[in-house]
Amino acid sequence: MRHLxxxxxxxxxxxRHKLRSLVVLLCLVAILFPFLSALAVLxxxxxxxxxxxxxxxDLYVTMDMYGRNGMIPAGIAGxxxxxxxxxxxFPRVISRITIEGKLAVLLGLPMxxxxxxxxxxxxxxxxxxxxxxxxxxxxxxxxxxGDNLSIGVRIYAVIDHVPYLQKKVYRISGIFDSASSIWxxxxxxxxxxxxxxxxxxxxxxxxxxxxxxxxxxxxxxEEIRRMNAYFRIQTKEMxxxxxxxGFNARGGVFTILYTVAFALSVPAILVLSGxxxxxxxxEIGIFKALGWQSREVLEMVFFExxxxxxxxxxxxxxxxxxxxxxxxxxxxxxxFIAEIGSFAPFDVPVRFLPLPFLLAFVLALVLTLAGSIYxxxxxxxxxxxxxxx
Amino acid sequence: xxRGDARSGHDAFIHCEGIWKIFSPGKLHEVCALVxxxxxxxxxxxxxxxxxxxxxKTTLIGLLGTMDRPSxxxxxxxxxxxxxxxxxxxxxxxxxxxxFVFQAFHLIEKFSAWENVAVPLVPLDLTHRERRRKALELxxxxxxxxxADHLPGELSGGEQQRVAMARALINNPDILILDEPTSxxxxxxxxxxxxxxxxxxxEGKTIIASxxxxxxxxxxxxxxxxxxxxxxxxxxxx
Numbered sequence: 001m002r003h004l005x006x007x008x009x010x011x012x013x014x015x016r017h018k019l020r021s022l023v024v025l026l027c028l029v030a031i032l033f034p035f036l037s038a039l040a041v042l043x044x045x046x047x048x049x050x051x052x053x054x055x056x057x058d059l060y061v062t063m064d065m066y067g068r069n070g071m072i073p074a075g076i077a078g079x080x081x082x083x084x085x086x087x088x089x090f091p092r093v094i095s096r097i098t099i100e101g102k103l104a105v106l107l108g109l110p111m112x113x114x115x116x117x118x119x120x121x122x123x124x125x126x127x128x129x130x131x132x133x134x135x136x137x138x139x140x141x142x143x144x145x146g147d148n149l150s151i152g153v154r155i156y157a158v159i160d161h162v163p164y165l166q167k168k169v170y171r172i173s174g175i176f177d178s179a180s181s182i183w184x185x186x187x188x189x190x191x192x193x194x195x196x197x198x199x200x201x202x203x204x205x206x207x208x209x210x211x212x213x214x215x216x217x218x219x220x221x222e223e224i225r226r227m228n229a230y231f232r233i234q235t236k237e238m239x240x241x242x243x244x245x246g247f248n249a250r251g252g253v254f255t256i257l258y259t260v261a262f263a264l265s266v267p268a269i270l271v272l273s274g275x276x277x278x279x280x281x282x283e284i285g286i287f288k289a290l291g292w293q294s295r296e297v298l299e300m301v302f303f304e305x306x307x308x309x310x311x312x313x314x315x316x317x318x319x320x321x322x323x324x325x326x327x328x329x330x331x332x333x334x335x336f337i338a339e340i341g342s343f344a345p346f347d348v349p350v351r352f353l354p355l356p357f358l359l360a361f362v363l364a365l366v367l368t369l370a371g372s373i374y375x376x377x378x379x380x381x382x383x384x385x386x387x388x389x
Numbered sequence: 390x391x392r393g394d395a396r397s398g399h400d401a402f403i404h405c406e407g408i409w410k411i412f413s414p415g416k417l418h419e420v421c422a423l424v425x426x427x428x429x430x431x432x433x434x435x436x437x438x439x440x441x442x443x444x445x446k447t448t449l450i451g452l453l454g455t456m457d458r459p460s461x462x463x464x465x466x467x468x469x470x471x472x473x474x475x476x477x478x479x480x481x482x483x484x485x486x487x488x489f490v491f492q493a494f495h496l497i498e499k500f501s502a503w504e505n506v507a508v509p510l511v512p513l514d515l516t517h518r519e520r521r522r523k524a525l526e527l528x529x530x531x532x533x534x535x536x537a538d539h540l541p542g543e544l545s546g547g548e549q550q551r552v553a554m555a556r557a558l559i560n561n562p563d564i565l566i567l568d569e570p571t572s573x574x575x576x577x578x579x580x581x582x583x584x585x586x587x588x589x590x591x592e593g594k595t596i597i598a599s600x601x602x603x604x605x606x607x608x609x610x611x612x613x614x615x616x617x618x619x620x621x622x623x624x625x626x627x
Contacts, residue, residue: 001514009511016499279498286495289456290509290556291484293477381476383457385447388495 006296010303014311021308024368028312029319031265031367032360035258036320037332039356042251044349045336049243053236055115058217059210060234061224069232071204074196076227080208083223085216091205093195097151097188100141104186106151108195108205118189123174126190132174136185136346147172151188151198168198185346250336262363266370277375284379285387294380301376302369309364316364317357324350401465402432402595403453403564408462410448410618422448423459424618430611432563435586435596437609444615446599447492447568453597454487454566455479466564484509488557492569494549496541496556502548503528503537506555527555531585547578554585565589567598571605583608 014021061080062069074091081089093108109115114125118132123145126132133143143149150167157164170190196202212220221233287297323329333348334341379387410423422445430436430453438446451457452464455471464471466486474482483489496505506524515523528537531551541549550573557565570586571579583604590596598605606612614621 001516002512005511005513005515005517005520008517013499282495283497286497287508288480289483289489289491289495291480291487291560292509292512293480295477296512385451385456388491 002296003299006300007303010300011307013300013304014307024308024371025312025315027265027268028309028364028367029316031262032313032316032364033319033323034261034332035363036316036352036356036360037323037329038254038258038335040320040324040350040352041329041333041348042247042254042336043351043353043356046243046247047351048349049247050240053240053243056236056239057209058212058236059221059224060239061208061210062206062232062234063228064230064232069207071201071206072208072231074192074203074205074208077208079227080210080224083220085213085220086210087213088211089208091192091208093192093199093206095195095199095206099137099149099151099188102137102140102186104137104188106188106190106195106198108190108192108198110192113192113209114189118176120174120176123172126173126194128191128194129170130173130190131170131194132176132189133172134185134187134346135175135177137187138172138175139346140185143172143175145172145174149188168194170194185344247336254335266367281375281379281387282389284376285382285384285389288380289384289388294377297380298373298376301372305365305368305372308368309361312364312368313357313361316360317352321352324348401429402434402467403430403597404465405429405453406463406465408449408452408459408464410445410452410457411460414460422618423452426462426618426620428613428620430595430597432595433590433593434610435590435608436598437606437612438597438599438615438620439601439606439612440599440615441601445618446615448618449615449620450566450568450597450599454489454564455482456489484512484560486562486564488560488562488565490550490553490557490565490567490570492572494541494553494573496549496552498541501538501540502533502544502552505541505552506559508556509560523559524555527558528552531555532581547574547581550574550578550582554582558589562594564595564597567596567600569600570598571600571602579604 061072061076063072064070072091077089077091080086090110090113092110092113093106095106097104097106111125118125120132121135123132131149133149137143148169149172150169176189190198192205196205210220210224217235221235224231224233284297288294323332328344329348329350330344331342333344337344337348405426405428408423408426409421412420412422426449438449440446448457452459455464455474458472462472466482471479471482497508500508503521503524506527507520510520510523525534525537528534528551531554533548533551533555536544536548536552541552544552550570554570557567567586570582574582579602586596586598586608598609600606
């Protein structure tokens with residue numbers, strides 16, 4: 001019962017000292033909000049990336065060209081398909097393009113290899129000279145079915161040192177959505193033949209996509225390597241690893257920046273927690289004079305800090321939730337997603353997990369305790385007459 | 390009777406021997422607040438320390454109430470050496486045996502009157518309802534039941550003092566210590582305080598107070614004069 005009494009007194013104290021509580025809470029929210037938002041966005045992107053990798057092919061084959069991934073003859077797909085254990089192999093073209101000054105991804109696939117997971121919001125699959133665009137891109141550029149989309153890709157002449165680009169014009173036949181909002185955001189999907197024609201690279205594609213029977217990936221990869229020493233093979237595991245390492249690197253940069261900000265916030269919280277410290281010291285002196293033991297005073301202050309930390313973490317979580325769900329994480333998503341502005345043109349993927357919230361609570365508790373336990377202990381261990389002075 | 394030695398005819402409930410209190414010892418601003426004070430206080434008596442400001446009255450009653458430790462000397466209460474108590478033991482002793490009324494009342498500004506009265510009960514195994522009931526009973530006894538939910542800032546000086554008195558009595562202590570109990574209140578309230586002290590004494594409580602007040606001097610069983618930290622019996626030579 002006595003612990004409960006101390007807990008209720010602590011809760012009352014938070015309400016009684018409204019200004020002090022508010023200042024500490026605002027400071028906690030200011031520190032925890034970017035932390036929770038960033039982790040939620042990072043986890044969301046990581047999850048979508050994992051899904052993309054998992055739903056992708058088992059192997060991607062390209063040619064080694066100057067030590068980089070280079071074009072590969074489209075006909076190799078047929079040869080690869082003959083390898084025992086290969087379920088399916090087909091060529092594709094994937095490249096970065098610019099549409100009205102904005103970066104996008106052009107993906108060319110054989111008509112019958114269009115992903116079945118594509119969900120058309122409007123229109124249909126592309127026919128020759130047609131494209132379908134992702135929902136994010138359509139929204140961002142104000143595109144609709146029937147609009148013409150010109151994709152500038154080829155320099156057809158240089159006159160007086162000025163390059164002239166040849167633009168191929170496509171009709172938009174559909175707008176699609178998929179489980180991954182990032183994937184749909186800037187994607188332009190066309191028939192393989194159109195993609196090849198756009199780049200005028202007859203019979204060459206950027207890579208061959210290979211689906212393999214379960215447990216045969218290693219064998220198939222080895223067989224492909226044996227076909228040509230210049231083939232470069234990327235497995236699903238490698239893709240997964242790149243994604244993980246990429247996010248870990250970004251997450252690491254964020255963590256370093258956040259740690260610096262956190263370290264700077266500690267003295268700020270110490271100063272803020274000292275807000276009204278003399279009144280607090282006097283109060284503690286009164287408690288002690290009236291028979292409270294030091295540990296009871298410390299327990300009450302500890303409860304106060306737990307409550308403040310919990311309210312701070314919950315408020316930061318709520319603000320983060322609103323910031324992401326209602327406003328689509330302005331200024332935060334760009335930390336983790338390359339080449340988007342302060343306002344993402346697509347629904348920023350987000351995933352709120354219990355662990356970051358728990359971490360935020362622990363951080364808040366550490367901060368509030370750092371600011372209050374020592375002064376409280378000091379006030380509680382001097383003779384009450386001194387503390388009350 | 391020796392200077393600073395004041396023995397009573399009552400049973401030795403509290404016995405102080407050779408008490409010194411030096412603040413900031415060894416420093417330039419060292420203050421010797423009490424000098425070799427020896428005295429005995431009888432159980433159920435009303436003992437008053439009288440003297441000018443800065444004479445050491447507050448320091449002495451603080452030491453008797455285990456609020457601080459003397460620099461030298463021993464204080465025995467019912468034969469137990471309170472100067473040897475640990476911090477925890479002193480807190481426990483204060484909670485169970487001592488009620489304090491401070492000169493400046495020291496009420497907590499953000500607590501209502503009844504909450505202030507119930508502060509000593511918070512770390513005990515009592516429910517909120519029990520605490521409130523006990524506090525209201527005492528406030529009622531002191532004529533403040535209608536002010537129970539008011540903050541100290543909304544109370545007069547006399548009312549604040551009664552709240553402080555109620556808080557001192559909430560644990561039913563057998564020692565009541567009052568520091569200048571009549572200095573911040575009007576004449577009418579002084580009379581009610583005197584009456585209350587009379588009642589408490591009749592209940593068998595040992596009352597120790599410091600005061601300038603002549604009326605209070607007349608009500609006390611024993612009066613000691615404090616001058617520059619030294620204790621004198623009434624009329625004793627400086």
